C-alpha cells in the first residue's frame with residue numbers, strides 16, 4: 001500500500017535547493033528543479049554513501065579537448081565518496097558514453113512527488 005509523507009511547504013525548497021527527510025525509516029532527498037519536485041533515495045548504490053549530501057551539478061559535455069558545455073544545470077547529483085553521478089529526475093547513473101566499456105544499469109531508487117496546496121508529499 002502506498003503512503004504519502006509530508007515533506008514540507010513548497011516555499012521551503014526554492015529552485016535549485018533540496019531537503020533531506022526521513023520517511024518510514026528511509027532517508028530521501030527532495031529536489032526542486034525549475035519548479036518541479038523530484039525525490040531520490042539518499043543512499044548511493046555503489047557503497048552506501050549519503051548521496052544527497054553530494055553537490056548538485058550539471059552534466060558536462062565535451063566535443064573535444066578544451067570544449068566543455070554545461071548542460072542540465074542542477075539536474076545531477078554527485079556522490080561525495082567516489083563521485084559517481086546520478087540524474088535526479090530518473091535516478092539513472094550518468095556515464096560518459098565515450099568511456100563506457102560495458103553497459104551499466106545502476107540506478108538510485110526514486111519516488112513520486114506531488115504538491116497539493118503548496119505542500120510537498122513523497123509517495124512511498
Ligand code: FES
Nearest residue numbers: 044046047079082
Ligand atoms: S559510495 Fe557513492 S560513489 Fe561510491
